[in-house]
Amino acid sequence: MAASTALQCLVSAASLAAGSPLHRAAVAFGEALGARMMRSLPGLALALQLQAPAPPTLAAANAARQSFAALCPPVRVAATAANHVILEAMAAEQWVHIVDLSGASTSQWIELLHLFATRPGGPPSLRLTVVNDQDDFLAQAAGLLTQEAVRLHVPFMFMPVRSHIDRMLLPSAASLNVVPGLGEALVISSTLQLHRLIADELTITLPPAAVSNNDQELTTTTTTKQITKADGLLHALSELKPKLLVLTEHEVDHNSPDLSDRVPNAFDYYTVLYRDLEGLGFVDRVTVEHVLLREEVMDIVTSDGVQRRERHEVMARWEQRMQVAGFQPAQVNISAGKAAARLARQLNNGGLSMFMTHKADKGCLFVCSRNKPLFAVSAWVPVPSE
Template sequence: MACMPSVQDQVRLVPALYQCATHVSEGSIGKTNDSLSEIKRLSSIVDGPLQRLSQIMADSLARRLLLSCEGLTGSLIHPSDYFEQSSIQSARYNFASLSPYLKTGFATINQAILEAMEVEKVVRIIDLSCSASHPRQWLKLLHGFHGRPGGPPEVRLTVVHDDNDFLANMKALLSKEADMLKIPFQFNDVNGRLETLDFSNLRDVLGIKYGEAIAISCSLQMHRLLVVDDNISCTAIDQLQKMANAAQLKQMVSSVYSPASILNYPRTPSPLLLASFLNAIHTLKPNIMLVMEQDANHNALFSDRFVEALYYYAALFDSFNAMAAANSQWANERTQVERMILGEEIKNILLCEGVNRHERHERLSQWEMYMDASGFHHVPLSFDAIRECELKLLSFGLNGCQYQVESDSLLLGWSSTRLYSISAWRPKKGSTSGSREHMLVQRQMNSEPFRVKHSDV
């Protein structure tokens, strides 16, 4: 029987990770090796969420230290290379099934779509959630349209995904359900990822016809459009940033730290990919666009995103652990999701740079700036949409799952940590999309603690 960890051992894990990150930033192989040994000892005591997270982060830190040795890193086989496509799809499906946040997001988004399409006769739904897409969301929406006073509209659904089998199965499932509900239904599939779509011809790519009322749902994908080549900078700037990383991490090790105290750095210009995408969406003039994103500062210098990732994923691992504990049959699914979905996100955040770093999560305040600069305005989520969110969270029976209304949007979190944002948008009347120059903004860090404004959650 494994021995139970002492409180002291649990507390020492976080400083040990900070110390290891400091040594990695300094390029100290010997000190990093000692820190990794200590992390391994502390994380092997018991199989808890913090221990499992520490192992993933330690693996990422070790690999990051080796980045300067191109021959060595080029010879390593990344564990994800062994993942079979069927296992990846299974993990994605289980993530959507196990996550209380994605389920809540889908329910909230559906309610907003139903309201925006209340009197429309022909509705085009665009699902840009790609790997986060799940047929359950659209099954629920079909039932919502079925119960609409005056009868359901004709529903035309376009889904973007990188797996043809997934698309075929979703089409068969939804077509059968629509037929049973006697809803005129059309399914259009687009094989690909959001960042690979031809934004110059988006209407044709997505099969959108003139005269259709358009609703767009994009969950956990838009941050992938923030990719820039971080490596295009002078040596002096690189060296200064490396020194800042090391100095900042040293300060964190010796102080009580929270992500809200991270130093703010001027952000890079918004990438052309995001500007191009938002311009293309703007020209479609959708009735509503729903965006769900990870609410975290993972698009910054290494030191910033290391600390943010530690706090963020500690809360996420804890919530998934609670979900699995409430239903023992999900134990295997939780392990798969932690390793193949969340673990790969963490590795991309900590290990990758430049065009290879796709997990560039931003806070809601930053997305508000991007959207506003691109000619979109907030659509306040209605009382019914917020109530749908509340009821869905309550249905999981987990006290840690909470929500907060902020800037007419929703923030979902675990205990005191904000995890996801849900916001609704519509093109401003008479506006054109924002120029690239308007996308030059300063990073805005929200230092307000996460609060639950509704006491019954």
């Protein structure tokens, strides 16, 4: 049994690493569809002495996410777009606090430190709160970013929060190191993680409402409502009154309950991503594809109900969620799109591009590859109190 399992894992890894991007994507989806079939026929898997490969460790998954964020061309372009949106919004601020809910990579914040260092009038004093559940990553990020900030003469403080967005319920200001009245401009950043909370539900209590009974007497009643954990988190974040919230998500719909809808959409999407990883070194590419993308494909294809976490949605749907949570679109300067487009041209390996859409002078940036939107970067501010 052990030898059979080891051989299966070895063949799987070798298959995923070899061949064209289309072949590697097909292997990943074939493996996922096979796993789904075996799950429905457990007797067959037992007869063939087949055992599902163990999922990657948290450390391995974190390392793959870091490589993906730092090296995948479309993700790098999305990070640059987000940084320039932040730079524009913070142009007049001297005290800035950024809360990174994703905690995937330091590369984005190193780039932002460089942008702040060359800002006309000098850099702001920057506090960066990073949410991550790996002590090693937090320690490494603290050292690397602090060292770079000192070198660039940017006043800087790193604030770790050992947690994960999957485990965040309704965070308080204190839990995210937000200090009301300190005079800091608060920026919240979420990158490719918020969709994981769509499967979970919360029960919230609505404000008491006045109702009349048959005797025409007014009474108050309290009701409850079921919402997704993603919507609850967004509402809690709007209560913090950030100066800006930057949301980066996959621009694709993988949230259909119908498998026949999810699989074709996912195959088209991930095939493009596999192609965009061709320029990476072999080890980095295999790490990203086998540890990160393979697990995402497995989740989309094999999981149902609340177990399915990779519930990617298009920006039109996120716009609805943001507005219900108390946010409205923030103005995005065209310079942010131009900066990201320049990087896209530098990294172009066969179709990487950037375009920007406007809606009533508000903006959302889309990173595209081979004419297919892959990621959307949007900026939001709380709706002003009446």
